[in-house]
């Protein structure tokens with residue numbers, strides 16, 4: 001493994017940060033030996049459109065402090081930011097100042113405006129006399145253009161205790177133009193003896209301080225920082241950013257015991273900490289116990305990303321959750337995204353705004369039955385909702401629908417068919433399921449597709465950790481399944497274990 005200095009740019013192949021001082025501002029605090037380095041959580045960018053991107057950092061000289069404030073005093077701090085066309089910052093495109101507040105755990109969300117479409121940029125921050133690492137970001141193509149072919153990687157599920165973040169490192173080395181994260185960025189559990197590395201905290205996280213410190217622990221990882229610094233991210237949470245398998249206001253777990261008021265306060269804390277720690281636009285900030293996360297991002301004529309929230313508005317899991325079969329899962333009244341988000345998604349799928357209609361979401365979409373039933377936490381527990389969406393995109397002649405999925409800690413790929421009771425029915429789309437960054441540990445490397453006999457649309461399975469690297473052009477979407485040999489050892493190799501192509505105008509997976 002290469003040695004990594006916290007002050008060194010975490011991108012491979014780019015110059016170290018800090019060589020060039022920012023222009024002087026009267027408000028800048030002079031560096032002193034008494035002010036420790038505040039950028040220990042790295043930098044990030046996200047939510048690109050054709051002229052702007054969000055730049056993120058959070059000041060935390062002592063990231064793991066139990067109060068969640070990262071060692072910062074209860075005072076405002078001015079943060080300078082710069083955007084350049086090169087990593088030496090000799091040509092500035094835009095710059096400004098933002099105030100980091102104690103109330104927001106000294107996180108900042110800057111919208112860098114006035115950028116050119118389909119362009120690469122470099123950004124950095126300065127605060128308390130220190131320069132941050134340099135990040136690279138990218139804008140989307142203009143609405144009437146395809147732009148360059150897009151290398152977009154996606155992954156999910158990064159339980160800190162279950163392994164090292166090598167998948168994040170390998171993603172960064174692939175030099176993608178965009179990264180999607182599909183949920184379970186943190187886990188809420190207490191420290192578990194015997195794991196590869198341990199969570200801080202002997203009990204499940206509940207308070208705002210707890211969640212803030214948990215994000216800080218995860219974000220202290222240099223491999224994670226490398227993946228954030230290489231490209232803009234588009235993020236959606238799943239359950240573990242709050243609590244395992246929660247459904248709207250219904251909890252699945254009884255530990256810790258919480259009153260309704262305490263659960264509401266916990267959700268509020270979790271959503272606030274999520275916003276504070278993700279490169280989201282201020283429009284995505286939580287409003288108390290709710291957070292407006294489902295949204296659409298255009299990538300020129302090439303793609304539209306419909307990013308779903310399948311946790312906050314869902315009906316409670318049918319049949320008592322778990323692996324079951326029962327008729328409640330077919331009730332037309334049940335919805336996974338909730339009625340408003342379902343309508344919003346169908347409206348978007350009717351817009352025909354990009355060649356690829358990419359639905360970024362959390363839980364398994366295709367039917368996946370085994371002898372005991374199906375996962376009631378996934379779309380199999382909300383079958384009428386799934387049918388409305390699938391038939392909805394058929395009726396609207398949606399262009400090239402591709403569903404992206406996380407959650408299951410295994411890599412899968414599936415055709416989506418019009419009627420799962422009739423495997424010979426038309427293929428109407430494709431689903432690419434990423435494995436996890438770490439969750440479930442090393443994996444046994446199995447490749448036999450479980451229960452493919454009753455689920456013939458399932459085309460691929462692999463039990464290693466990793467991510468999916470897609471290369472998206474106007475004529476095809478290529479998916480390379482990247483698997484990390486081990487997560488119990490740091491810096492293991494990653495390899496491509498399977499590739500598929502989806503051709504424009506031809507739904508379904510083609511093996512390559």
Ligand SMILES: [Fe+2]
Pocket residue numbers: 157158183184240407408439
């Ligand atoms: Fe997970």
